[in-house]
Amino acid sequence: MVTQLNPPAKPEIIYPESDGKPMADNTEQFRWIVTIQGGIDALFKDDPNVFVAGDLFWYPVEGQGSLKTAPDIMVALGRPKGKRxxxxxWKEDNIPPQVVFEVLSPGNTLGEMAKKFDFYRDYGVEEYYIYDPDKIDFCGWLRQDNKLTAIESINGWxxxxxxxxxxxGDDGLEIYRPDGRKFATYIELETERNLAEQRAEMEAQRAEIEAQRAEAEAQRAQRLAExxxxxxxxxxxV
Structure with missing residues (x-):
């Protein structure tokens, strides 16, 4: 009698969702991450096939749970919106994020950023941007000939x-949408929204005053006719 042995089950690959580290080291870094991620998300809000995320682990190769990075902001065009x-x-039609941003804090090391650069170069990122709000320094790279090449003239890029x-600008990086509108912080957006509401309320009050004036004129004309x-x-x- 021959006993057939079943092959041992392959160990399940774990893809951690968090490394336990905070998204940002300080308020300025956090503000910029939220501003850039939110601005890009708002820009593509009507396109169902643009996925924008902040501080999300990206695993480029199936079966390699230790091979990962978490860009401060990443944009995957051609991938549907949704929770992840x-x-x-490999579950995203093997489409890597085409654009990534890193916002530096004093805690970032040269070694850490060099590893991230190599990762983005090796796994298909097309545009890579780094902003240091403390030093007010902005730089970027563009994929050319399967390499990430430094963008020489970044101002106005x-x-x-x-x-x-x-x-x-004098106060640091400014980002503008194709329609010329500037990326804004949450406070700036809230202020703009409040101003818009105030303008709408003033227009409504003006329209109500005009309607009351027109009604008074009509009543006066009717009394005169009588x-x-x-x-x-x-x-x-007459």
Whole structure:
């Protein structure tokens, strides 16, 4: 009698969703991450096939749970919006994020950033941007000949994939949408929204005053016509 042995089960590959580290080391870094991620997400809000995320683990190769990185902001064009606990590239039609951003803090090391650069170069990122809000320094790389090549003139540069424009102002980086509108912080957006609501309320009040004035004029004209008729005068002939 021959006993058939079943092959041992392959160990399950774990793809951690978090490394236990905070998304940002300080408020300035966090503000910039949220501003850039939110601005790009808003820009493509009507396109169902643009996925934008912040501080999400990206696993480029199936079966390699230790091979990962978490860009501060990543954009995957051609992938549907939706909730994800990590970006498993083999489940995303093998499409890597085409655009990534890193916002530096004093805690970032040269070694760490060099490893990230190599990762993005090796696994298909087309545009890579780094902003240091403390030093007010912005730089970027574009994929050419299967390499990430430094963008020499970054001031005024327009992202080929996103269409957004980067300007270095006196107070730091400024990002503009294709329609010319500037990326804004949450506070700036809230202020703009409140101003828009105030303008709408003022317009409504102005319209109400005009309607009341028109009604008063109509009533005055009607009383005058009635008075003329009492005097035997045809108001339509006057």
């Amino acid at each position: 606990s990590s970006y498993l590239q 327009i992202s080929p994939r996103l269409g957004i424009r980067f300007e270095m 008075k003329l008729r009492e005097l035997g005068i045809d108001p339509d002939a």
